[in-house]
Amino acid sequence: MIVLLPPSEGKTAPAAGSPVDLDSLTLPDLAPERRKVLEALAAVSALPDALDVLGVGASLAAEVGRNTELELAAAAQAAHVYSGVLYAAADLGGALDDARAAARLGTVLTVSALWGVVAPTDVIPAYRLSMGTDLPGVGPLARFWREPLRVLDERAAGDVVVDCRSASYAAAYRPRGAEHVAVKVLRELDGRRSVVSHNAKHTRGLLTGHLLRRAGEPPTTAAELLDAATEMVGGELREATLVPGRAGASTLELVV
Numbered sequence: 001m002i003v004l005l006p007p008s009e010g011k012t013a014p015a016a017g018s019p020v021d022l023d024s025l026t027l028p029d030l031a032p033e034r035r036k037v038l039e040a041l042a043a044v045s046a047l048p049d050a051l052d053v054l055g056v057g058a059s060l061a062a063e064v065g066r067n068t069e070l071e072l073a074a075a076a077q078a079a080h081v082y083s084g085v086l087y088a089a090a091d092l093g094g095a096l097d098d099a100r101a102a103a104r105l106g107t108v109l110t111v112s113a114l115w116g117v118v119a120p121t122d123v124i125p126a127y128r129l130s131m132g133t134d135l136p137g138v139g140p141l142a143r144f145w146r147e148p149l150r151v152l153d154e155r156a157a158g159d160v161v162v163d164c165r166s167a168s169y170a171a172a173y174r175p176r177g178a179e180h181v182a183v184k185v186l187r188e189l190d191g192r193r194s195v196v197s198h199n200a201k202h203t204r205g206l207l208t209g210h211l212l213r214r215a216g217e218p219p220t221t222a223a224e225l226l227d228a229a230t231e232m233v234g235g236e237l238r239e240a241t242l243v244p245g246r247a248g249a250s251t252l253e254l255v256v
Helices: 028-045 050-054 058-069 085-090 099-107 141-146 148-156 198-213 222-230
Strands: 002-005 108-112 116-118 160-163 179-189 192-195 239-244 249-255
Touching: 002 085, 002 148, 002 198, 028 050, 028 058, 028 116, 028 141, 028 148, 050 058, 085 198, 099 108, 099 198, 116 148, 141 148, 160 198, 160 222, 179 198, 179 222, 198 222, 222 239, 222 249
Parallel strands: 002 108, 002 160, 160 179, 179 249
Antiparallel strands: 108 116, 179 192, 239 249
């Protein structure tokens, strides 16, 4: 099992901790690409039009300013830095102190516009950069990361990839050689079902936390993933269904 997550927009800046070491992050072969994006982000973030280039509002000016000193900034485990809705529901920080969940944390990977991919135990600073950015000196980030992230194919081969990413992050990497299951969240009201957005992050986080903490072995196929998700029915979920797709891809529909 590999669980792919998007980063959270909200991040908690560590108050203390040694700076990021690019060579110590998961998949260290990505260090040259990480360095290129990191340096380009620092340069862009120091420009007068940085907010426009990065596509953020004035309220985030301090976070953009922090981008200029990321190599010196305090860093902490990604499980604590990413602090949005999905991560709160998954409680990856709490998983560090749970023997079963901690042993499985290596199956969870966050696809990042800055780092390419990081594991929950990787030590990183808080930053501001989205995958939809066309970063001067690098180009559209989803396209930039597409080829380097092919290194994930070897890791995913013969396994099931549980894809909890949003569209912009999914564009940076599509698994090959593995069962690829996208997670879709639906709400049922008066017998009618509709796709949900904000609550989808929460439900995907609950699924991630469940996969880390459940007593059974981690799923290795789409069918086993469905069985694991079905364990949540009657609690967080009303129903879980696997919808077949093309070329080894399918969708896990979670009804709330």
